[in-house]
Amino acid sequence: MHMPLEDSLGINLLAANQHRAEHNREHFDAWNLLCLNVMSSPGAGKTSLLERSLAALASRWAMAVLEGDMTTLLDAERLEAVGIPVVPITTGRACHLDAAMVSGGLKLLRQRLDPAGLDILWVENVGNLVCPAEFAIGEHRKVALLSVTEGDDKPLKYPVMFREADCVLITKVDLLPHLPVDVERIEAHIRQVNPRTAVFRLSATTGEGFEAWHDWLDAQRQAVQSSPALLHA
Amino acid sequence: MHEVDMTRCLLLSMNEWKQQHAPRVPAVDRVHLEVGTFTCVEPDQLVVTWADAVKGSWLDGAELVIESVPLVGRCVRCQATYSPDPAEGFRSPCCHHPMEEIVSGRELRIRSVAYGFESAPSPTNPVSRPTAAR
Numbered sequence: 423m424h425m426p427l428e429d430s431l432g433i434n435l436l437a438a439n440q441h442r443a444e445h446n447r448e449h450f451d452a453w454n455l456l457c458l459n460v461m462s463s464p465g466a467g468k469t470s471l472l473e474r475s476l477a478a479l480a481s482r483w484a485m486a487v488l489e490g491d492m493t494t495l496l497d498a499e500r501l502e503a504v505g506i507p508v509v510p511i512t513t514g515r516a517c518h519l520d521a522a523m524v525s526g527g528l529k530l531l532r533q534r535l536d537p538a539g540l541d542i543l544w545v546e547n548v549g550n551l552v553c554p555a556e557f558a559i560g561e562h563r564k565v566a567l568l569s570v571t572e573g574d575d576k577p578l579k580y581p582v583m584f585r586e587a588d589c590v591l592i593t594k595v596d597l598l599p600h601l602p603v604d605v606e607r608i609e610a611h612i613r614q615v616n617p618r619t620a621v622f623r624l625s626a627t628t629g630e631g632f633e634a635w636h637d638w639l640d641a642q643r644q645a646v647q648s649s650p651a652l653l654h655a
Numbered sequence: 656m657h658e659v660d661m662t663r664c665l666l667l668s669m670n671e672w673k674q675q676h677a678p679r680v681p682a683v684d685r686v687h688l689e690v691g692t693f694t695c696v697e698p699d700q701l702v703v704t705w706a707d708a709v710k711g712s713w714l715d716g717a718e719l720v721i722e723s724v725p726l727v728g729r730c731v732r733c734q735a736t737y738s739p740d741p742a743e744g745f746r747s748p749c750c751h752h753p754m755e756e757i758v759s760g761r762e763l764r765i766r767s768v769a770y771g772f773e774s775a776p777s778p779t780n781p782v783s784r785p786t787a788a789r
Contacts, residue, residue, distance in 0.1 A: 425771050437667075437668050613753055614746055
């Protein structure tokens with residue numbers, strides 16, 4: 423038996439990850455770039471989104487990608503073909519990227535280029551609507567994708583992901599004529615769990631909606647490059 | 656699966672806490688967590704991964720006690736607090752307003768550690784006292 427004592431800690435369960443994420447964020451701010459954490463379920467169109475946006479924006483902004491994948495380099499190879507520097511991060515059994523993995527990816531990236539010359543660093547997370555929402559990586563903005571083929575109930579079934587997102591992209595809208603799904607209902611459900619998020623409807627196949635999405639990106643990039651510290655709020 | 660990574664983070668925090676008591680090693684009875692229901696954590700799974708992770712370590716036998724913190728929203732129109740219901744789209748029952756403000760339910764917090772020391776402390780190494788919440 424021992425004298426019972428009790429210490430109040432009151433610290434975040436994920437404090438260890440949070441500290442690393444803050445360290446990553448300090449780097450991003452020092453490099454004056456916008457870091458985006460792109461998340462969705464598998465197959466929602468993250469890589470297709472990046473392929474189209476990278477190709478469209480390459481003449482305006484310097485960009486690079488940290489590409490999270492559980493086992494393969496397939497997505498990284500697709501994005502390398504666009505001509506943008508890509509650093510693959512293979513997570514093994516982990517179903518999300520964490521701040522330490524991104525830190526490791528940044529070390530590899532720095533061997534290839536000076537991040538201070540970048541405008542945007544994209545981090546494509548592992549396809550998963552649950553875990554990535556809880557693990558900060560130091561990003562300035564969280565972008566969640568939801569494809570119309572996934573149905574309108576996903577924002578209510580996986581509310582934390584959509585609550586955390588600064589921007590939600592409803593993808594594959596070119597398929598709407600062929601699906602018994604109501605895109606208005608999808609957007610309404612997103613706004614029920616997160617009325618403040620930006621929502622755009624896109625098709626990476628036709629290019630529909632990309633102009634508005636890129637305008638939003640531009641606004642975020644300008645906000646970071648003019649006053650990165652404000653984004654800590 | 657992410658409960659494994661959450662347990663890893665928890666162990667890192669616990670090891671940091673242990674260092675505050677060095678060179679003595681606290682015998683931990685319980686670690687109290689507060690976990691909101693509007694998180695991606697499955698408490699039962701976290702207890703299982705914790706029990707497995709601490710086997711053979713200085714925390715072997717320490718119980719993980721998880722207090723569930725319910726999701727509570729506040730309607731920004733009428734300021735009433737309510738329990739958001741997924742079946743009702745998380746909207747406020749009073750005004751049917753979307754879930755704009757969350758009062759509680761996002762907690763992922765290590766609240767406290769109950770522990771002791773097997774041997775009596777010496778005068779030069781007094782028993783630590785409860786610390787203020789950080």
